[in-house]
Amino acid sequence: MTLIDNNILTCPNCTKCVQTLEILSYHIFESVLFSDGKADTTPIIPNISRILICPECNKEFWKDDAEQTVDTKIDTYNIRSVLSPSDLFAVRNSEDLLGQARYYYKLLKENFANNNEKEIYLRMLLWHELNDIVRYNIPVKVTILDERELLLRDNLLHLIKIFNPSYEEEKLLLAEMYRELGEFDFAQTILEAIREQDFIGKRNELFRACNSKSVRVFKLKN
Numbered sequence: 583m584t585l586i587d588n589n590i591l592t593c594p595n596c597t598k599c600v601q602t603l604e605i606l607s608y609h610i611f612e613s614v615l616f617s618d619g620k621a622d623t624t625p626i627i628p629n630i631s632r633i634l635i636c637p638e639c640n641k642e643f644w645k646d647d648a649e650q651t652v653d654t655k656i657d658t659y660n661i662r663s664v665l666s667p668s669d670l671f672a673v674r675n676s677e678d679l680l681g682q683a684r685y686y687y688k689l690l691k692e693n694f695a696n697n698n699e700k701e702i703y704l705r706m707l708l709w710h711e712l713n714d715i716v717r718y719n720i721p722v723k724v725t726i727l728d729e730r731e732l733l734l735r736d737n738l739l740h741l742i743k744i745f746n747p748s749y750e751e752e753k754l755l756l757a758e759m760y761r762e763l764g765e766f767d768f769a770q771t772i773l774e775a776i777r778e779q780d781f782i783g784k785r786n787e788l789f790r791a792c793n794s795k796s797v798r799v800f801k802l803k804n
């Protein structure tokens with residue numbers, strides 16, 4: 583069962599009230615996991631973006647930075663709903679495959695993510711977005727692939743500098759970042775240190791991908 587609740591937030595940019603839907607619980611029937619940590623689920627997980635766009639001033643803000651209105655008597659009828667970045671790019675065409683990635687990149691350049699934790703979150707979104715272009719094996723123009731490659735490289739080099747894994751699952755992600763950069767030795771050194779039984783299957787799959795010098799994101803079997 584999916585439980586949804588309405589939340590009233592104050593936009594930190596223009597101080598107007600906006601509303602957002604909160605997903606309290608939902609049930610996932612099926613999940614396909616990829617080497618970069620992205621999971622495609624059935625049904626699709628409702629949007630839980632931490633980056634929101636104010637419908638009043640059209641500026642982005644972090645959900646964590648927005649104050650929540652606790653007044654339960656507030657009339658929500660005239661309060662407009664926030665958007666998330668994926669709403670802006672909901673309709674895709676082959677010319678605009680990089681639209682959302684360029685948007686995330688612009689936010690990074692504007693220092694929208696003003697601490698390491700936020701920057702890691704935003705760079706992870708950008709990483710998954712760039713990988714989506716090749717993830718589903720659809721035909722893509724060479725010019726788009728070239729630009730994707732440049733953005734991916736730049737993003738992963740920055741991400742590696744600030745991503746400090748503490749759990750085995752995060753170590754798998756770090757190894758994957760190095761693998762996608764073609765740094766197979768670094769990736770394998772990290773993978774060799776993974777010992778937890780739950781992650782051995784995934785570790786071996788990434789290890790094999792390094793052996794075959796593959797840099798492409800792939801669907802995990804384990």
Ligand SMILES: [Zn+2]
Pocket residue numbers: 593594595596597598636637638639640641
């Ligand atoms: Zn606003």
